[in-house]
Amino acid sequence: MQRRDFFKQAAAGVSATAAVATAVVSRPALAALPEPVLRHTPQTAAPWLPPGVTGAGWPYRPVVTLNGWTLPFRMKDGVKEFHLVAEPVVREMAPGFKVNMWGYNGQSPGPTIEVVEGDKVRIFVTNRLPEHTTIHWHGQRLPNGMDGVGGLNQKQIPAGKTFVYEFTAKRPGTFMYHPHADEMTQMAMGMMGLWITHPRHAHPHIDPVDRDYAFLINAFDIDPGSYTPKVNTMLDFNIWSWNSRVFPGISPLVARWGDRVRVRFGNLTMTNHPIHVHGIEFEVTGTDGGPVPRSARWPEVTTDVAVGQMRQIEFIADEPGDWAMHCHKSHHTMGAMGHDVPTLIGVDHRGLVQRIQKLIPDYMVMGERGMADMGEMEMELPENTLPMMTGTGPYGPIEMGGMFTTLKVRADLAADSYADPGWYEQPPGSQAFEYQGRLAQELIRPPASGAAGGNAQGSVRKPSGPHSSH
Numbered sequence: 001m002q003r004r005d006f007f008k009q010a011a012a013g014v015s016a017t018a019a020v021a022t023a024v025v026s027r028p029a030l031a032a033l034p035e036p037v038l039r040h041t042p043q044t045a046a047p048w049l050p051p052g053v054t055g056a057g058w059p060y061r062p063v064v065t066l067n068g069w070t071l072p073f074r075m076k077d078g079v080k081e082f083h084l085v086a087e088p089v090v091r092e093m094a095p096g097f098k099v100n101m102w103g104y105n106g107q108s109p110g111p112t113i114e115v116v117e118g119d120k121v122r123i124f125v126t127n128r129l130p131e132h133t134t135i136h137w138h139g140q141r142l143p144n145g146m147d148g149v150g151g152l153n154q155k156q157i158p159a160g161k162t163f164v165y166e167f168t169a170k171r172p173g174t175f176m177y178h179p180h181a182d183e184m185t186q187m188a189m190g191m192m193g194l195w196i197t198h199p200r201h202a203h204p205h206i207d208p209v210d211r212d213y214a215f216l217i218n219a220f221d222i223d224p225g226s227y228t229p230k231v232n233t234m235l236d237f238n239i240w241s242w243n244s245r246v247f248p249g250i251s252p253l254v255a256r257w258g259d260r261v262r263v264r265f266g267n268l269t270m271t272n273h274p275i276h277v278h279g280i281e282f283e284v285t286g287t288d289g290g291p292v293p294r295s296a297r298w299p300e301v302t303t304d305v306a307v308g309q310m311r312q313i314e315f316i317a318d319e320p321g322d323w324a325m326h327c328h329k330s331h332h333t334m335g336a337m338g339h340d341v342p343t344l345i346g347v348d349h350r351g352l353v354q355r356i357q358k359l360i361p362d363y364m365v366m367g368e369r370g371m372a373d374m375g376e377m378e379m380e381l382p383e384n385t386l387p388m389m390t391g392t393g394p395y396g397p398i399e400m401g402g403m404f405t406t407l408k409v410r411a412d413l414a415a416d417s418y419a420d421p422g423w424y425e426q427p428p429g430s431q432a433f434e435y436q437g438r439l440a441q442e443l444i445r446p447p448a449s450g451a452a453g454g455n456a457q458g459s460v461r462k463p464s465g466p467h468s469s470h
């Protein structure tokens, strides 16, 4: 209670003894349990370095959690104390698309926990869910009783109770946390978070970097027009997200020209994700098993992340521009709406639309020239969903959704700036352009009957699919 309120209440005739009693009751409670820090916005928080800490491993380069944040701790008798609150949250997955999830401290995913190798940590976990939960600290070396598998290592944390986990962060690396209780439901509802342990000393396989990004790959099944994920879906998810955000709601990764950049990601979906970065080559420098020895690294532009795996990639941002970064499964860079549209490439609709519109005035045809029309079509959507393709760049619709963002490399960026620098201005003469010379007549128009081609009748073959006799 504020001193000012105390005097106000005393002046108003409220018993001063009662006011004092309140203060006395709450003080020991606060001393025992760090006050939970909550967050109410899905915007990417600035990197957080605890103030006033010195010693080995300090200062480290703090991570930037895409559309997330780092959980502050309290230092008590040499132990870093964190307080996670498992609770129902409303997560904005993109502007105009809000979902009822379960998460931690106001958001899904929960806050990133960032410590230094050798730190003693104590995590208070308060369960405000309607059912029991636990937390498993994926990838950590710890006492068996702290591993968080409900029923195996501990009793589940009942609704309304607080449990305490204590261990030493032994290995530097990229880890995650998630429930190991009613796991399928609780992860389908968005319960997960990142854990980063920075090295305490110079490490032969861990380079210092100029920027360090992190996110979790997650997926949901949310019917268009609804607000709560379906929790019994096994494989057929329709919302593909990074840190419970979808393009165009995912922050860009910003880098200064020449920066060494690390990106850490973990996969808590039910399928693999080949993560692809344009414009540079990277190396996988670590997994949830630890840093990869230099002799075991090779260059890549795509790395596949299997279910339950974490990957840590590093590259030099030496090509300026706005580079796409996305999952290479093309339906994972799509929103929920429109997947039920039949393939109509090559179908001639001329005359048909007007006739159908006499019966159904809103009837539209999509797809006879491919699906690109979806990117710019003003289609009426049910409330609270996203179109299959969305997002607009400087040259028009980007035709993406889901697991897509950009790596923005700029020469004129301050070392500590993570602000979106806007769209890249292409230097003159460095962009694809229209050919202005003469073209042979047959190259100008698409073939008359669509995909099959004007002369294709002779080569049409009957499909030997399910109808074939053998």
Ligand SMILES: [Cu+2]
Binding pocket: 240, 272, 273, 274, 327, 328, 329, 332, 403
């Ligand atoms: Cu994917």
